[in-house]
Amino acid sequence: MLSLTALPLAIVALIFQTAPPSIVKPGAPGQPSTTLSAPPPSPAPKHTAADTKFMQGMIHHHAQAIEMVELLKTRTTRKDMQLLGKKIEVSQNDEIKMMKNWLKDRGEDVPMDHGGGQMMLMGAGGGMMAPMPGMLTEKQMAALAAAKGPAFDKLFLEGMIQHHIGALTMVEELFGTPGAGQESIIFDFASHVDADQRMDISRMRAMLQTKDKK
Amino acid sequence: MKRIAFATLVALSFSAGLVAQGGQTAQATPPPPPDPRVGLKAGFRDAGTAARNMVLVSSLPKPEGFDDPDGSKGLTFANSDIAFGHDTLYLGNFYGINFYDVEDPSKVRLKTSIPCQGGQGDVSVYGKLLFMSVEATSGRIDCGPAPVVAPAPPAPNAAGAAAPAGRGGRGAQQAPDPNRFRGVRIFDISDPLKPKQIAAVQTCRGSHTHSLVTSAKDKDNIYIYGSGTSGVRPGEELAGCVADENDPNTSLFSIDVIKVPLASPEKAAVVNRPRIFADEATGALGGLWQGGNHGAGTQTSRMTNQCHDITVYPALGLAAGACSGNGILLDISDPAHPVRLDDVADPNFAYWHSASFNNDGTKVLFTDEWGGGTSPRCRATDLPTWGADAIFTLTNKRLKFAGYYKLPAAQTETENCVAHNGSLVPVPGRDIKAQAWYQGGVSVFDFTDGARPVEIAFFDRGPLSDTKLIVGGYWSTYWYNGYIYASEIARGLDVLKLTPSDLLTQNEIDAANLVKFTELNVQSQPKIVWPAKFVVAKAYLDQLARSKAIPADRIDAAMKQISDVDAMPAGAARTAAAARLAPLAAAFTKDAATAKGQDAARLKALAAVILAAK
Structure with a gap:
């Protein structure tokens, strides 16, 4: 039996008592659910070697796009081209930053700029990185640097479309590797690269049809 | 020298933006006081806050098993979208769904947790049915964890073998797995403490988002429009899936229409994959956003091929789709067979993300998720026309650009910020939206004049970290029966409330609060009618x-x-x-x-x- 002093406390406890949440693990469709006492442990998929290779390669890949945009700044008079360049520069610079952080956080080797469009990896199996899919050859880069005006515009747009398609190929390779691309950040990022660069490609194709838009 | 050219470019773009917004020019007024959202202290639980014309009513951290305080798990436990039914708020998460009792918005209480991975966990509710989007390859039919896959052997740093050309989707070569689930799950929630999965409708690209479609002419069924933005599964895993974009049966360039018979929802199935991007004249499946003769090095088409999100407005028989490269308007009077009525493009938009109608159906607001939501896109250096909302007028089923709206307070390098999900605040006589900007917070603004949107209220926290970008902030901010509920990706669930000001009076707030929903799925827009008070x-x-x-x-x-x-x-x-x-x-x-x-x-x-x- 409750004493007189305990009674108010019991009422207070009753008012503030909240039922603990029900934690339910569903079954397959039509199958019963199971009530759990605690949520199951973290299922976070771990990153794989292919994920690391993708991020390292994409840093290398993005770095060339930034170089191409540097050329654009002084070689075109088209305003739509300048805006496109700015968008690519902002997007890819941020993405490089994000990818470097991703690699650092996971103790993976971050590619270092070796000048002249070269990138280097320090760790085991390191060395100069081979060109990534879609990257312009030295000859293509030289031709771009030598061009001006409408000739530059055409080379730039064709070159950047080629470059972007290479990024799509890299995404395909990533998702085509068993176990790769499942960690949430890389899934989101690679999906975004795919969507974003497809958009840019469409836009650049339309720009190739437009002669001059100041 | 380059820097000067760059600065000029930015200045030009800013003035171009102003012209686009109705030819306003800068006036010689004294500079406004600094925005209190600038310079807020960083922190997970102790970040600085700034608010104007709204207050934080309550805050509830993410439940055990769904939290990731240091952000090291990326999006694995990210909170996502919200649906409402009576006194329950259904909060999607990349790792499942949480049900909250919001009967007393100042004391929100967790009722049920369903761990079920697969992301994004976009949710909708209809009576006793709860729908959930699953897009990731880690999703499993029984909500179980993905099997551990042996890591691929370390590859050399070389480019590797070239992937087959013309494969339109990612994940096309992922090994088939009969237990994988990507699509739309359906739960029976008649017992909210013990929901039961009754159907799992598999789709070729999974479901990034979905929208619930009702029809006055077809009361025995509801429909789900599923938008997949991810890779196409191999035909060996799900019959009929075709990744090749040049194949006439490709799984790209369409949405999934799922029919849900209300008498037997377990029989829900995909009934149509309409070619809503097709060119009427040529029949080409990807009719929008093409550039004709594409030139050297552009052999494969690689064009935009998906919707990110579709908002349906059944009372008008219309839907607005935000479909990667375009905003589109659909006739949904026959919900199983949506038909494209109009499409628009915008030179400043990177990625068409979502859409909202105003209540009258005379405007559509589209958002541009430039940077995918994980990038800082509200810095002082980011153009106000990029990563913004674009407001279009809708007259005779045609869309016409009116203006842009972007969060008017600069955010930092470590805050992911771009236009994201919001809902209408039902103030009669005005078009007002409460919109989430990730770590930019919530911005409530009036777009009655589409060319000149005006901010009314805001709430913002400082960044999760001031040294590195940890993805967080508001995914969705939705008005529901007098309160604005905000899904914070990293921190939990916030409840906010508008307070009166010159920009929004108590009468206007009271009139909005007359609107009582018993169910709300924001992407299935209800027609609001105010009681005669x-x-x-x-x-x-x-x-x-x-x-x-x-x-x-x-x-x-x-x-x-x-x-x-x-x-x-x-x-x-x-x-x-x-x-x-x-x-x-x-x-x-x-x-x-x-x-x-x-x-x-x-x-x-x-x-x-x-x-x-x-």
């Missing part, structure tokens, strides 16, 4: 005073007359007094004939509500 009339009067459509003395007199009647107790005297307001209504009807734009509509609605209110 005097406070609605007062809200219109406040608006007519703000726009100076009617002289102040007349507004004051009308306000007094209406308030006097409204103060009377129910009964014959009140009814008689209300009837004596008829001449007042007649005067406003007369004003409406000469008033312009929105004020004409307000005056008409004001007259109507004065006559109808008792």
Whole structure:
């Protein structure tokens, strides 16, 4: 039996008592659910070697796009081209930053700029990185640097479309590797690269049809 | 030298943006005081906050098993979208769904947790049915964890073998797995403490988002439009899936229409994959956003091929799709067979992300998720026309650009920020949206004049970290029965409330609060109808005073007359007094004939509500 002093406390406890949440693990469709006492442990998929290779390669890949945009700044008079360049520069610079952080956080080797469009990896199996899919050859880069005006515009747009398609190929390779691309950040990022660069490609194709838009 | 060229470019773009917003020019007014959202202290639980014209009512951290305080798990446990049913808020998460009891918004309580991975966990509710989007390859039919896959052997740093050309989707070569689930799950929530999965409708690209479609002509079924933005599964895993974009049966360039028979929802199935991007003239599946002869190095088409999100407005028989490279308008009067009516592109948009109609169906607001939501896109250096909202007028089923809106306070390098999900705040006579900007917080703004949107209220926290970008902030901010519920990716669930100001009066807030939903899925937009109450009339009067459509003395007199009647107790005297307001209504009807734009509509609605209110 409750004493007189305990009674108010019991009422207070009753008012503030909240039922603990029900934690339910569903079954397959039509199958019963199971009530759990605690949520199951973290299922976070771990990153794989292919994920690391993708991020390292994409840093290398993005770095060339930034170089191409540097050329654009002084070689075109088209305003739509300048805006496109700015968008690519902002997007890819941020993405490089994000990818470097991703690699650092996971103790993976971050590619270092070796000048002249070269990138280097320090760790085991390191060395100069081979060109990534879609990257312009030295000859293509030289031709771009030598061009001006409408000739530059055409080379730039064709070159950047080629470059972007290479990024799509890299995404395909990533998702085509068993176990790769499942960690949430890389899934989101690679999906975004795919969507974003497809958009840019469409836009650049339309720009190739437009002669001059100041 | 390059820097100077760059600065000029930015300046040019800014002025171009102003012209686009109605030719306004800068005026020689003193600089406004610094925005309190700038310079907030960083922190997970102790970040600085700034608010104007709204207050934080309550906050609940993410439940055990769904939290990731240091952000090291990326998006694995990210909170995502929200649906509402009666007193329950369903909060999607990349790792499942949480049900919250919001009967008392100041004491929100966790009711049920369903761990079920697969992301994004976009949710909708319809009676006893709860729907959930799953897109990731880690999703499993029984919500179980993905099997551990042996890591691929370390590859050399070389580019590797070239992937087959022309494969349109990612994940096309992922090894088939019969237990994988990507698509839309359906739960029976008749027992909210023990939901049960009753169907799992597999789709070729999974479901990034989905929208629930109802039809007055087909009350036995509801429909789900599923938008997949991820890779196409191999045909060996799910029959009929085709990744090749050049194949006439490709799984790209379409949405999934799922029919859910209400008498037996477990029989839900994909009934159509309409080619809503197809070119009418040529029949090409990807008719939008093409550039003709694409030139060297562009052999494969690689074009935009998906919708990110579709908002349906069943009462109008219309839907607005935000479909990567375009905004599109669909006729959904036959929900199983949506038909494209119009499409628009925008030179400043990177990625068409979501859409909202205004309540009248005379405007559509599209958002641009430039940077995918994980990038900082609200820095002082980011253009106000990029990563913003674009507002279009909708007349005779045609969309026409009116203006842009972007969060007007600069955010830092470590805050992911871009236009994201929001809902209408149902203030009669105005188009107001409460919109999430990730770590930019929530911005409540008026877009009644699509060319000149104006911010009304905001709430913002400092970054999760000031040294590195940890993805967080508001995914969705939705108004529901008087409160704005905000899904914070990293921190949990916030409840906010608008407070009166010059920009939004107490009468306007009270009129909005008359709207009571019993269910709300924001991407399935309900037509809002306000009850005939005097406070609605007062809200219109406040608006007519703000726009100076009617002289102040007349507004004051009308306000007094209406308030006097409204103060009377129910009964014959009140009814008689209300009837004596008829001449007042007649005067406003007369004003409406000469008033312009929105004020004409307000005056008409004001007259109507004065006559109808008792």
